[in-house]
Amino acid sequence: MLKTLHIENYALIRETDISFAGGFVVITGETGAGKSILLGALGLLLGQRADTQVLSDKERKCVVEATFDIADLGLEPLFARYDADYDDVLILRREILPSAKSRAFVNDSPANLQFLKELGPHILDIHSQYQTLTLTESTFQTQLLDTLADHSPLSQYQTQYREYASLKHELEQLTAQESENKKAYDYNLFLFNELKAANLAEDEQQELEDEARLLEHAETIKEALGNVAALCDGNEGDGVVSRLSSSRGYLSHVASFHEGIESLYQRLDSCLIEVQDILSEAADLDDKIQYSPERQEEVNSRLDLIYRLQKKHNVGTIAELLEIERNLDSQLQEADSLDDRIRELMERVDKVFSQMQQTADRLTTSRRKAGSMLEKQLLPVLAQVGMASARIVVDISPAQDYGPMGHDTVRLLFNANQGGTPRLLSEVASGGELSRLMLAVKSLVTRRSLLPTIIFDEIDSGVSGDISVAVGGIMRHMSEHMQVIAISHLPQIAAKAGQHFKVAKAVEDSSTVSRIRQLTPDEHITEIAVMLSSNPPTAAALQTARELIKESECI
Secondary structure, three states: OEEEEEEEEEOOEEEEEEEOOOOEEEEEEOOOOOHHHHHHHHHHHOOOOOOHHHEOOOOOOEEEEEEEEOOOOOOHHHHHHOOOOOOOEEEEEEEEOOOOOEEEEEOOEEEOHHHHHHHHHHHOEEEOHHHHHHHHOHHHHHHHHHHHOOOOOHHHHHHHHHHHHHHHHHHHHHHHHHHHHHHHHHHHHHHHHHHHHHOOOOOHHHHHHHHHHHHHOHHHHHHHHHHHHHHHOOOOOOOHHHHHHHHHHHHHHHHHHOHHHHHHHHHHHHHHHHHHHHHHHHHHHHHHOOOOHHHHHHHHHHHHHHHHHHHHOOOOOHHHHHHHHHHHHHHHHHHHHHHHHHHHHHHHHHHHHHHHHHHHHHHHHHHHHHHHHHHHHHHHHHHHOOOOOOEEEEEEEEEEEEEOOEEEEEEEEEEOOOOOOOEEHHHHOOHHHHHHHHHHHHHHHHHHOOOOEEEEEOOOOOOOHHHHHHHHHHHHHHOOOOEEEEEOOOHHHHOOOOEEEEEEEEEEOOEEEEEEEEOOHHHHHHHHHHHHOOOOOOHHHHHHHHHHHHHHHOO
């Protein structure tokens, strides 16, 4: 339950500390005094968005801190999931800095807002006036039945639904991919076959280009080689070889007479050997180089094919063409296997859908039982709040499609008058009737939940007189199992409370501030009397206030 609340520099509240008791707590005050400011501050602790507009003093930070008794709520796994220290006494703190930054703390350790948002529904339910309208929404009505249903298969269904939705999404993606693949398949197959037929080798381009250059100049090369042979080894002794040989002979006769001549002789001998070797290699090359128009055409044709493919695919090497060929092959194989994957996925979708369908049927059965129970259990509570002739019908019909909550469309049909035909709540229920109906619903739900604290923000709107006494009685009974905090304008409800706080505005240092304080027993009587009559209260109002309080103590 909520034990303490500290608020500092929030809206009209400069600083306040509140200690809450268990049971039934009421907060009263004039309209605009700041009662709902408390709810806004508590909302920050539940992860709501922070806004620097709430800073009363723009130079100071805002602090909201509360302590809760969370023993026996089974929240240890949630704390473990967020790696947070658990304690039976929970301390939540939220700070809003003038820089617009916001910080959150759980048990004095920094925490993210998602943790607060997940923690909130387990420790506190704030029911504001506008939430009464959710009673008319099918989603809320469905959740209501699931809360009341025993062993509802909703969790199992939602697991199956998520799997079904995921598989269906994957199937849609593959089907779309298959459609795209079919458009590109024929063209990719043509490109692949063209590259495959080319039978490319990674190093052949350089070899072909070298051979093409040789074939193009073969005749010129052979002519040059022939001229070399003629000049070096010509007829009639005028060739280079003959002349070098004769020169060497002349020097051989005189080499022994001078060491310099011996050196010249050796050098001429080397030159002769080198020229003879050149002649031999030139002859070999001349024999090997054969000009072939057919081979030249073949090489040029092969190069043309390579250049055309490179230009077509916007690349410059055969290695890149081979990589494109491999990628095309992979795409084609993937396209060929996609049909099998789609067929397998369709079978899985059908299987999961069948399981989900069976669970949805069990969920419908569970909800129908809960609906019958709700119809029976609401009637006596509604009778307590002045709607003895009211009739509630829980209508459950098949939804158009399967959704996250099942295959049911849940509608609460209502009729406040005897003999009338039940119709949709949104069509026939007044604001006061919706408030009383919501209170009745909450009283049933809280019996089944472990929720330790509920806050009602003027749920008594639209009721008065004896009905307000009954509404207060229901809240008092609810407080026997949980902490109930009610913000109210009605003295009949305030009289039922075991703890009474009053919120009032005042002017301090030329500024309007809001203050809240707990009333003493005598002040409790006086405040109820003021709510009944005027300020100061009449003697009759004071007596009536005492009687209301005494009646509440006898409940």
